[in-house]
Amino acid sequence: QVQLVESGGGVVQPGRSLRLSCAASGFTFSPYAIHWVRQAPGKGLEWVAVISHDGTNKYYADSVKGRFTISRDNSKNTLFLQMNSLRAEDMAVYYCARGDYGGFFEYWGQGTLVTVSS
Amino acid sequence: EIELTQSPVTLSLSPGERATLSCRASQSVSSYLAWYQQKPGQAPRLLIYDASNRATGIPARFSGSGSGTDFTLTISSLEPEDFAVYYCQQRSSWPPLTFGGGTKVEIK
Numbered sequence: 001q002v003q004l005v006e007s008g009g010g011v012v013q014p015g016r017s018l019r020l021s022c023a024a025s026g027f028t029f030s031p032y033a034i035h036w037v038r039q040a041p042g043k044g045l046e047w048v049a050v051i052s053h054d055g056t057n058k059y060y061a062d063s064v065k066g067r068f069t070i071s072r073d074n075s076k077n078t079l080f081l082q083m084n085s086l087r088a089e090d091m092a093v094y095y096c097a098r099g100d101y102g103g104f105f106e107y108w109g110q111g112t113l114v115t116v117s118s
Numbered sequence: 119e120i121e122l123t124q125s126p127v128t129l130s131l132s133p134g135e136r137a138t139l140s141c142r143a144s145q146s147v148s149s150y151l152a153w154y155q156q157k158p159g160q161a162p163r164l165l166i167y168d169a170s171n172r173a174t175g176i177p178a179r180f181s182g183s184g185s186g187t188d189f190t191l192t193i194s195s196l197e198p199e200d201f202a203v204y205y206c207q208q209r210s211s212w213p214p215l216t217f218g219g220g221t222k223v224e225i226k
Contacts, residue, residue, distance in 0.1 A: 044205065045217040050215075062214070100167075101152075104167045106174070108163075111161060
């Protein structure tokens with residue numbers, strides 16, 4: 001079955017960096033665009049970034065542009081999110097999600113919590 | 119950026135009742151709208167894509183309708199497991215992909 005498993009979350013001070021990973025299994029990873037979506041505590045869903053199937057195209061939400069970098073390693077079926085210059089407002093559960101139906105998300109990971117606090 | 123406005127914010131209903139949730143877009147998204155269900159501590163689950171197509175394994179009591187700027191998710195008869203938060207999302211014009219603010223369906 002399709003599985004997406006995030007890791008790398010934790011507590012980090014404002015201004016510091018963190019790298020999230022998303023390990024995929026149960027499907028052929030390389031043909032799919034993969035997204036990051038986040039959810040601040042008690043809030044709604046916010047799309048963060050997407051990377052195309054081959055890694056050539058990347059798009060970001062304005063709120064993270066210039067600070068976050070999405071990447072992937074198709075040989076290891078893994079997606080990454082490098083988060084630099086973290087702010088309090090970046091605190092959220094970060095989900096990776098497979099892009100389906102042209103931009104919807106049928107498969108999600110369980111999420112990893114990023115806490116930004118001094 | 120396309121904004122999605124969901125109403126009501128909270129819907130208080132009893133099991134067996136019909137639920138009608140609304141999502142309005144700031145500009146036309148054609149039929150490129152999806153609905154998700156999220157329960158506490160869980161990832162969202164795709165219910166409906168392209169306005170009216172049920173995703174794999176979604177019960178027939180869930181249905182979606184609409185096009186352009188106005189969309190509706192209907193749950194024909196609420197089951198206990200349907201009490202949750204529901205989000206709409208558009209893929210018509212992106213980036214960015216955008217979500218509505220959510221509607222909480224709670225037990226009355």
